Amino acid sequence: MNLFQLVNEVREKNPLVHNITNVVVTNFTANGLLAIGASPVMAYAREETANMARISGALVLNIGTLSETEVESMILAGKAANEKGIPVVFDPVGAGATPFRTEMSSKILKEVKISIIRGNAAEVAVITGEKWEIKGVDAGSGDGSIVELAKKAAGLFGCTVVITGKDDVITDGVTTHIVENGHELLTKVTGTGCLLSSVIAAFAALEKDSVEAAGTAVSAYGIAAEKAAATTADKGPGSFQIEFLDQLSKISKEDEAFAKIKTTKE
Numbered sequence: 083m084n085l086f087q088l089v090n091e092v093r094e095k096n097p098l099v100h101n102i103t104n105v106v107v108t109n110f111t112a113n114g115l116l117a118i119g120a121s122p123v124m125a126y127a128r129e130e131t132a133n134m135a136r137i138s139g140a141l142v143l144n145i146g147t148l149s150e151t152e153v154e155s156m157i158l159a160g161k162a163a164n165e166k167g168i169p170v171v172f173d174p175v176g177a178g179a180t181p182f183r184t185e186m187s188s189k190i191l192k193e194v195k196i197s198i199i200r201g202n203a204a205e206v207a208v209i210t211g212e213k214w215e216i217k218g219v220d221a222g223s224g225d226g227s228i229v230e231l232a233k234k235a236a237g238l239f240g241c242t243v244v245i246t247g248k249d250d251v252i253t254d255g256v257t258t259h260i261v262e263n264g265h266e267l268l269t270k271v272t273g274t275g276c277l278l279s280s281v282i283a284a285f286a287a288l289e290k291d292s293v294e295a296a297g298t299a300v301s302a303y304g305i306a307a308e309k310a311a312a313t314t315a316d317k318g319p320g321s322f323q324i325e326f327l328d329q330l331s332k333i334s335k336e337d338e339a340f341a342k343i344k345t346t347k348e
């Protein structure tokens with residue numbers, strides 16, 4: 083199958099993506115999902131999250147500005163999604179920055195069967211029990227192979243793991259994609275990691291193979307950033323952010339020509 087065909091399918095089928103996300107990125111995430119052709123909904127109240135998850139194509143759990151009540155809502159939604167086989171994407175924003183974030187991440191991972199984890203290297207290291215330095219919600223620095231870390235996490239949680247940074251690693255422990263698309267201006271706009279987690283969810287709503295869904299989403303997202311930077315890099319992150327949304331709305335299967343994906347299988 084032409085993987086980038088999925089990009090067109092998302093626009094044709096408009097999958098509903100239920101996001102329980104953070105207050106920083108809510109509007110950007112909704113606009114980014116609309117730009118790629120998905121249908122976003124944000125719903126947080128524990129009285130409704132299970133119902134909303136059941137009618138969605140995919141669910142995103144993002145702990146960026148978590149509270150205990152919100153985590154309860156996430157678990158209710160996650161369990162409802164699990165019962166119906168709806169893919170759940172987990173973004174452990176800032177795991178390791180405070181004990182609360184680390185504990186809540188473990189709780190979610192214990193109670194909900196996650197299909198795809200998407201985080202920076204530090205966040206994935208923390209939830210996997212590896213040592214890494216974390217600075218707020220940013221990656222910080224650490225040693226060791228990101229690919230090995232991603233594979234370890236995939237084995238531990240029995241899911242696909244996406245570690246983003248300059249290069250992105252997507253693996254289920256068997257198939258591994260390294261994606262070299264992207265632009266450093268993505269690091270100057272808050273929420274580009276969070277939006278990517280939701281874009282991955284939109285792709286996973288239509289493609290059962292999580293590694294292929296996430297690999298395509300990450301590459302297409304990086305290509306949109308490259309195109310946006312080509313005309314806005316000299317202006318700055320504000321112009322880039324707007325152009326990036328425009329480029330997400332134009333991405334199509336023809337853009338596969340720009341994909342920089344290296345794949346290995348074990």
Ligand code: ATP
Nearest residue numbers: 202219220221246247248250264265266268274275
């Ligand atoms: P962090 O808090 O560490 O910035 P994040 O959750 O914002 O993490 P990122 O790792 O920044 O997530 O990933 C978001 C997007 O930015 C991805 O598409 C990734 O490929 C891209 N990206 C991140 N860093 C770079 C970089 N140095 N060069 C090019 N693209 C990058």
Ligand code: TZP
Nearest residue numbers: 104106146272273274275276
């Ligand atoms: N603080 C809490 S959540 C958040 C900030 C700045 C947004 C993080 O978004 P991303 O996508 O990880 O940059």
Ligand code: MG
Nearest residue numbers: 268269274275
């Ligand atoms: Mg970032």
Ligand code: MG
Nearest residue numbers: 175202275276
């Ligand atoms: Mg993040």
